[in-house]
Amino acid sequence: MAFKSLLSIVSVVAALQGANAALTRRVACPDGKNTATNAACCQLFAVREDLQQNLFHGGLCTAEAHESLRLTFHDAIAISPAMEAQGKFGGGGADGSIAIFPEIETAFHPNIGLDEIVELQKPFVARHNLSVADFIQFAGAIGASNCAGAPQLAAFVGRKDATRPAPDGLVPEPFHTPDQIFERLADASQGEFDEILTVWLLTAHTVAAANDVDPTRSGLPFDSTPELWDTQFFVETQLRGTLFPGSGGNQGEVESGIAGEIRLQSDHTIARDSRTACEWQSFVGNQTKAQQMFQFVFHDLSILGQDINQLVDCTEVVPIPAPPQGEAHFPPGITNADIEQACADTPFPTLPTLPGPATSVAAVPKPNLKK
Numbered sequence: 001m002a003f004k005s006l007l008s009i010v011s012v013v014a015a016l017q018g019a020n021a022a023l024t025r026r027v028a029c030p031d032g033k034n035t036a037t038n039a040a041c042c043q044l045f046a047v048r049e050d051l052q053q054n055l056f057h058g059g060l061c062t063a064e065a066h067e068s069l070r071l072t073f074h075d076a077i078a079i080s081p082a083m084e085a086q087g088k089f090g091g092g093g094a095d096g097s098i099a100i101f102p103e104i105e106t107a108f109h110p111n112i113g114l115d116e117i118v119e120l121q122k123p124f125v126a127r128h129n130l131s132v133a134d135f136i137q138f139a140g141a142i143g144a145s146n147c148a149g150a151p152q153l154a155a156f157v158g159r160k161d162a163t164r165p166a167p168d169g170l171v172p173e174p175f176h177t178p179d180q181i182f183e184r185l186a187d188a189s190q191g192e193f194d195e196i197l198t199v200w201l202l203t204a205h206t207v208a209a210a211n212d213v214d215p216t217r218s219g220l221p222f223d224s225t226p227e228l229w230d231t232q233f234f235v236e237t238q239l240r241g242t243l244f245p246g247s248g249g250n251q252g253e254v255e256s257g258i259a260g261e262i263r264l265q266s267d268h269t270i271a272r273d274s275r276t277a278c279e280w281q282s283f284v285g286n287q288t289k290a291q292q293m294f295q296f297v298f299h300d301l302s303i304l305g306q307d308i309n310q311l312v313d314c315t316e317v318v319p320i321p322a323p324p325q326g327e328a329h330f331p332p333g334i335t336n337a338d339i340e341q342a343c344a345d346t347p348f349p350t351l352p353t354l355p356g357p358a359t360s361v362a363a364v365p366k367p368n369l370k371k
Contacts, residue, residue: 040157041314044138047128048317051142055120059319061227063219063367065143066208067117072140073204074098074111075133076304078166082187091166093188093305094159096132099125101165110171113212116367133159137302141318147207149287149324150229151295154302156311174213174252174264178273181266188304193297195275200293201301202267203283206233209364210262213253217246219363220262224331226364229321231290231328234283237263237271238348240340245360257338258331260361277342284349285328333358 026035029042052059076094083090098105106115141153172181185193211218223233239257256263271280330353
């Protein structure tokens with residue numbers, strides 16, 4: 001489906017949802033403060049408050065928010081209808097298995113480092129009457145809402161928790177080829193997540209950092225604005241690589257174009273693959289697309305393996321994020337001459353360069369494990 005057509009549909013649906021919400025009879029929640037369209041959503045207000053105050057530092061787009069969003073993907077993508085067709089257990093998708101069986105799943109190579117956010121979230125799960133599956137996806141949506149410019153992500157309750165761990169090998173690795181990643185996501189989504197939607201999913205890297213790719217450095221951001229949901233990730237992955245932020249030569253890492261910034265091999269290759277290069281470039285400076293396309297794919301990612309007819313939509317509980325800040329740009333010292341043009345159809349957009357000397361991007365502090 002053409003982007004403009006899909007964007008129009010998404011906009012119309014959002015408008016209709018807003019209109020319907022205004023007309024829907026609301027129920028008073030037991031807390032005496034909030035109302036909801038479904039009583040099942042009332043419990044989420046207390047969870048939201050607890051998360052914001054006691055995990056997300058009063059509502060900030062910090063490492064805890066980044067890692068909570070990352071956890072949603074690593075839990076949900078672990079499902080394989082292809083394995084099921086062969087008579088093997090293929091995982092349960094968004095079923096909470098990564099936190100229910102952490103000693104198994106966080107030891108899988110692509111999940112290294114997620115044991116920290118799983119451990120941080122554990123007391124919150126214990127305090128609230130939510131399934132682990134619902135909690136993981138809700139915490140990710142709340143965490144993302146703290147990043148200015150982010151979309152309001154979907155939140156559902158009613159998922160069934162896992163009764164067994166997902167098998168290894170279902171989460172893509174940064175050293176995987178585009179073909180491997182496209183095939184894995186297509187399998188997990190029964191064909192929905194094609195090459196184009198894979199790019200949409202990678203929008204999440206606009207608020208992300210790597211802690212375990214380079215063993216000598218942690219908190220290495222994927223773009224120069226890891227606290228903002230913007231399109232700098234799509235700009236900066238297209239720069240010609242010139243240096244490593246740390247030791248270099250690590251599996252799944254290639255040279256980046258900015259000091260202090262890490263570039264995953266998978267992001268680099270998908271940005272330059274002929275099937276996805278133009279879609280990748282189309283996000284540059286297109287904040288609306290960066291919001292709406294991720295909102296679209298997160299909705300479906302968050303319910304993989306679940307029956308949506310058995311779930312209650314509680315998206316209204318997720319705060320509407322602050323508006324975006326700034327415009328797409330080149331960091332100081334960078335110009336269009338530093339771009340590796342990959343889209344054969346359209347030249348890379350002309351962007352302004354920020355004034356001043358080139359600087360190194362600051363690392364994102366790791367989650368506070370003393371909470």
